[in-house]
Amino acid sequence: MALHNVVLPNEDSRQLLPIPKKEAKLYMSFMYVAFISLFIGGLMGLLQVLVRSGNFTLPFGIGYYQILTVHGVILALVLTTFFIIGFQFALMSKTVGMSDKQRNLSWLAFWIMTIGTIMTAITILLGKASVLYTFYAPLKAHPAFYIGLAFVIVGTWVAAFVNWRQLYLWKKKHPGEKSPLLAFMVTINMIMWFIASLGIAVAVLVQFIPWSLGYAETINVLVSRTLFWYFGHPLVYFWLLPAYMAWYAIIPKIIGGKLFSDSLARLSFVLFLFFSIPVGFHHQLTEPGIDPTWKFIQVVLTFMVIIPSLMTAFSLFATFEITGRRKGYGGLFGWFKHLPWKDVRFFAPFVGMLAFIPGGAGGIINASHQMNTLVHNTIWVTGHFHLTVATTVILTFFGITYWLIPHLTGRKLTKSVNRLGIIQTIVWGIGMLIMSGAMHIQGLLGGPRRSDYSEYGGTEQAVTWGAYQMAQAIGGTILFVGIILMVYIFIKLAFFSPKGDEEFPIAEEEENAEPTPMWMENWKLWVAITIALILFAYTIPFVDIIQNSPPGSVPFDWPIGNS
Amino acid sequence: MKQHGKTHTNVDKEPNLKGTLISVGVLGLFIIISWVAVFAIFLSR
C-alpha cells in the first residue's frame, strides 16, 4: 500500500485487494436470497405459461394474479436487487476495500432488505397483495406489502451510503488519483438508484401506506403512477448497469484482452445517469392527464440513451476485434473465432449481449409514441423485457456467478460445471427465443399481457392467439429446465466444488492508454446535471397533474387486490 | 513524466477496427429495419 507510485495514475486501479472470509459471507448471503428467489419465481413462471395455454388450472384456489405478483416481485425486484447489491459490494471490496464498520453496516442493509422481503412475500403468498409488482392504485394490498417494500428500499439506501463511503475513504487515501473504474461505476449506479427510489419512497410512505391503513380516504392515482414510473425506468437501468460493468471491465479480462477505453466506459455511465431518470413518461404514453408536449420531451430524452448504448456496443465489438487481431486472427471477421466460446464465463454473457440486440430495438419501438399505441399493455411488452432483463441481465449475472461464487467460497469452477453452464446457457437461449418470440408476435396480434387464460367470449381475434400461447408454454417449460440447472450449478459452486482459488477477473488498461481526464471525477457536477434534467422534465407536468387532478380514488381490495 | 511522452512512445499504428465498424453498422441497420417494420404495421391498421 505504501509503495504506490505517484507518477502513473493508472497504476493504483490495478491493485486488487483480497476479499476476507468475513466479507465473503456477507456477499454470499445476498446470493442465497437471489438464487432462492430465482427458483420460486421460475416456478411461478412455469405455472403462468401452463395456465395461459388453457391446459392447466391452479389448485387450492390459488389465483393467477397472485402467482403473477409473486413472479414479478420476486424476480424483478428481489432477485435483481439482492444480486446487484451483493455483486457491487464484492466489486467495491476488490477495488477500494471495506472496513469493519462498513461491513457491519452492510449486514444491517442485508437484514433490513431481507426482513422487508419476507414481509412482502408472506403478504403476497397469503393472497393479501395480488396487486402485481407495479401495485397500481386503486388496487389495494394489505399494508404489510407496502411496508415490506419500504424496508427493502431503505436497506438499499444503507448499501448505497456504504458504497459512497468506501469510495470516499479510498479517494482520501489516494489524493489526485482517479477512482478505480468499477468503483466509479458502482457509485454511479447507486446515485441513480438513490435519486430514483426517492420517488417510490414518497409514493409508498405518503400515499399508499396511509391509504391502505385507512387514514387517508382517497389516493391520487395519476400522481402515484407518475411517481412509480419516475422510479420504474431507472429501475431497468439499475439492473442493466451491473451487467455493463461486467461487459466493460470483466469480459475483456476473460477473453484475454485489455480494457478498450477507460474514459469511454466512464462517459457512458455518466450519460446513463443523466438520461435514465427524466424519462418515466414513456411508460405513460397512453395515460390521460399528462400533457402531450411533456410526453414528447421525455421521449426525446429517452432516445438520448441510444448514445451510450451504441457506445457500449462499439466498445464491445472493438474489444473483441483488437484482442483477436492481437492473437493473430486476420480478415474482416476472423477475430470472431478467437473468442473463448467454451468458457461459460464468457459464453453466458455473450448470449445475453446477443439478446440485447432485439431487446434494444424493441425498446426503441416501445418508446415511439405511435408504436406504443400498438404494443401498449400487450404481451409484446412482456416479450420485450424477458429479452432485456430476463435474458441480457440474467445471463450476464449467471456469467458472473460462475466465477464469483467459487471465488467467495474458496472453490473452483470445474470443467464439468463449466460444461453444464454452457448447456444451461443454450437451454435458456432456446427457451427464451421460443417464449419471447411468441410473446412478441401475439402482442402484435393484440394479445393482452397480465391476463389469466380466457377465450374472450370466443372472439375471432382471441382465436389467433392460441398457438402462440401454446408456444409460450413450450418455451417457458424449457426455461424452467434452465432454472433448475442454474440452481443446481449454484448449489454445486457454493457447497460442493473442489477447494481452490478462482480468479476475480478485472481487466487492465493498455500500457499506452490515454490517461483518463480528471474532470470525469466531478461528482457534484454529474449530480447537479442529473437533478437539473429531472426538474426540467418533471416540474411543470407534475404541478399540472396535481393541480388538475380528478377526485382521488377510494381503495379497491377486489377483484384481485386483497380478497 | 508528462502525459505526452508516455502515450506516444511505442504506439503501434491505430488498431484495425474495420470489423467493428461493419458490426456496429449492421446493428444500426437492424434497429432501423425493426422500427420501420413495426411502423408499417402501425400505418396499416
Ligand code: HEM
Ligand atoms: C422460467 C422462466 C420464466 C417464465 C416461464 C416466465 C413467464 C412469464 C410470463 C408468461 C409472464 C406474463 C404473464 C402475464 O402477463 O399474464 C411473465 C411476466 C413477467 N416476468 Fe417472467 N418468466 C420467466 C422468467 C423471468 C425472469 C428471470 C424475470 C426477471 C428477472 C421475469 C420477469 C417478469 C416480470 C417483471 C413480469 C411482469 C409481471 C407483471 O406483468 O406484473 N421473468 N413471465
Ligand SMILES: [Cu+2]
Ligand atoms: Cu422505460
